Amino acid sequence: MTDPTPSLPPVLPPAPPPAPRPARGRLALLVAGVVLSLVLGAAAALYHVLLRPNVPTAVEGPAYLYIRRGVGLNAVLDSLRRPGQLERYQTFAWVARWRGYGTPAHPVQPGRYTLPAGAGNLALVQLLASGRQDTLAFTLKPFNYLPQLPRQAGRQLNTDTTQLHQLLIDNAYLVSHFGLDTATVRTLFIPGQLRLVWPTTAAAFLDSVAARHRRFWTATRLHEADSLKMSKVQVAVLASIVQRETAQPTDKPLIAGVYLNRLRRGQPLQADPTLLWPLHGLGTRKRVLNVDKKVDSPYNTYRHKGLPPGPITTPYPQALDAVLRPAHHKFIFFCARPDGSGFSDFAETFAEHKLNARRFQHHLDSLKIKR
Structure with a gap:
């Protein structure tokens, strides 16, 4: 006959205490912590040098960098060294050299560049190396004599004034490009505003003027x-x-x-x-x-x-x-009005015109007497 009393499980011996962690594990954690700190520090340093905003926000509006033809990296750096251009000039110089800006592979591109407020060094170097320059508004003013034009373009656009003068007196060039000669080339210029790059070559300047002329003649x-x-x-x-x-x-x-x-x-x-x-x-x-x-x-x-x-x-x-x-x-004559308004009196006959002219002359004579 079976005993109904269940048997008790055997009593197990107590578990041994955990073995002490080897010193090698602690060293690995320490090394990992050091590496992580170095990585985070390097990332922070790279952010500071490459991505952290370096172009300040100017109260008076955007800042511009003008790069002339034929200059190298040192000239660009000298321009950016001026107060208000960059907050940390040395970090930009380091990034520019690190990226090879100013070398044959990434030459300095002339032009006028807007310095984007808040841009970091890497973005600014990429902008300058790309040559994506701004256009500027050039206001062509009326001129009576051709030598007055190169001075306008040279002053505002850094155009080679000697080259522009040579093109304007080159009859063969004017005829082949614009169908005009040295006497009529001034009809090509319609005063007003143009959008041009800086600097603009003499030939590009004339081409832009010709494009405005074509747009006018609808x-x-x-x-x-x-x-x-x-x-x-x-x-x-x-x-x-x-x-x-x-x-x-x-x-x-x-x-x-x-x-x-x-x-x-x-x-x-x-x-x-x-x-x-x-x-x-x-x-x-x-x-x-x-x-x-x-x-x-x-x-x-x-x-x-x-x-x-x-x-x-x-x-x-x-x-x-x-x-x-x-x-x-049917007017054939006109004469300035004596009131100094700048308007004119018009006449169909010479007799009417003489009366208008006499009134104007009397006005001039009265002014001389007052003086």
């Missing part, structure tokens, strides 16, 4: 010129005279109409500003003298009928449009 304007039986050059030549005659926008179409009436009748233009152009008096002399009318020049519109061979200044779009859309009237 199909509508070409049709308007054709309806006047005038070429683009002829419109610009007459517009240059209108621009020198008045600064009043509402008078420009009226004066353009006077000169167009004279051209249709075969009369000399008798435009005083054309007398001063060959004498290099535009911009320096206010009055035309009777002796000026005797100068033997194709620009003397008292002695020669028709338009002069070239413009006497570079006309604004407003003056060009005044010729393309002239006021329709």
